[in-house]
Amino acid sequence: MAASSRFGGHGPLLLGLALTRIIGWGSTFYSPSVLVGALDREIGLNAEIVFGGITILLITGALVAPAIGRVLDREGTRRSMCIGAVICALGLAVLSQAQGPVSYLASWFVIGLGHAMSLANTGNVTIAQLMGERTRRVIGLMMLVTGLASSVFWPLTAVLMNAFGWRMTLIVFAAMQLVIVLPIYAAIPRYRHVPGPTAAPTAVPGASLAGEHGSVAAHSRRAAFWLVALAFSASGLVSWGLPLHLITLFQEAGLTQGEAVWVATLSGPATLAARAIDATLGERLRAEKVALFGLLLGPALCLLLPFVPMTIMTAAAFVVLFSAALGVISVARATLPLALFGRNGFAAMLGKLTVPQNMAFSAAPLLFAVMVERLGASSTLMISAAIQAIGFVAMFALVRMVARG
Structure with missing residues (x-):
């Protein structure tokens, strides 16, 4: 109860958002480091192509971030993050069916769009709209948790890949987006934007x-x-x-x-x-x-x-x-x-x-x-x-x- 009140009653939601960060970054950004060997053996993708997917993810995020940002200021983050989770799931499912460099790299455009809508800046905007003056501390704590994504998902990816193969591993990651991540995003409170110079997130009355x-x-x-x-x-x-x-x-x-x-x-x-x-x-x-x-x-x-x-x-x-x-x-x-x-x-x-x-x-x-x-x-x-x-x-x-x- 004390921890929840310290975070304005949003403690359980913040814990859930921390989990979505670990899943989101671990299943996308960090997974190629483990999958690279299998992708080379089975469909002939060298390391440059495999990690080129991350480059496409980042460039896609750069291209769509300004437009997404304007929507987040106006509507809040819940809808964007829910749609982003579905798109990430779709992208991971498409990635699991890759047959060569073209289909592999194309799937990263889809993942990059979902990543930009649900992770990256969007998570920090969610915290700012929820936490107000406590935003800096909470973002720092969230980034601390995000740093664990590789420690969790590198061994998890290796275990799943050895047991079921790389394609089924990606299907499992896609299912995580729908079964775990999407419901947490759906629990984000509705954001009511008040236009004008005195606009303030409703979660932070009396903000300076x-x-x-x-x-x-x-x-x-x-x-x-x-x-x-x-x-x-x-x-x-x-x-x-x-x-x-x-x-x-x-x-x-x-x-x-x-x-x-x-x-x-x-x-x-x-x-x-x-x-x-x-x-x-x-x-x-x-x-x-x-x-x-x-x-x-x-x-x-x-x-x-x-x-x-x-x-x-x-x-x-x-x-x-x-x-x-x-x-x-x-x-x-x-x-x-x-x-x-x-x-x-x-x-x-x-x-x-x-x-x-x-x-x-x-x-x-x-x-x-x-x-x-x-x-x-x-x-x-x-x-x-x-x-x-x-x-x-x-x-x-x-x-x-x-x-x-």
Whole structure:
């Protein structure tokens, strides 16, 4: 009862939404990592094509996010998320029948549409419309739970695939969307939009004007938008690319494969720990200053690593600190737009920000694969530092703008 009242009576629903995040991300974004071998053996899909499905998912999300955002601000999220769950189920069912690269990649367009309607930004908008001033903490907790999706679905996918094959595994995932996810989405309260400058979600009576319209002055909103987009797109280009190649970078610097793999496994716990700290203590600090710290720590570490002797302890310290920086930035990416621009039009703003961010995310794996192969570890780290430094400068300019405002 205490936990439920702490979350405005929405405790059980939030637990259900946390479960839908694990199922949604685990069955779509993370499943190809386990299915890749079977897809290669049975229908001849190489790793580039298999993970190309994720690229299509991200690009599809970028293309439809602005339009979805406008609908979410006007109608709330329940209908969109319910439709999205059905579309995800359909996409997974189509994926289970793939016979080659064309049908495989086409199914990811369907999954990408469902993903954009029910996960990604939509989940954060739901929390904002339900939780009001407590949005930042709850989003942080939700992202903490989402970080468990791979830990749950990698072994689950492997068990199902070994028992029933990859096609039936995807059918099971499709059924989860209809049997588990859809009823939870249907339990989201109906959202009554009140047009006009004083609009406020009905779940948050008495919300402050700053919370409703944000901390950025009206005449600065366009500049603030592009600074946020630049900061998070630059950091996302690195965070979605560099971690995929850390094992290779550590091996090139002198660690054995076993040592490099062991060190790389520290990334997940460090990211989760940073998100947990931000979720519990972050409300005491402004979101843009937390993001600024993460954007400073990341490039500093990438700049420093090539100049220190590579040992297991050095690599471990880099992974822990770098992953912690990425953890707080990922939370800020979801919560900073709310602090800057307010709940009024929050979904539309997230939708617009998704376009440059998802384009950067989708390009990152291939870009870093090329850099690691052609330029080597040290140059890749230097370029990573430079890209993140662009993000830091943009965020620093944003902090100055907010302070002046």
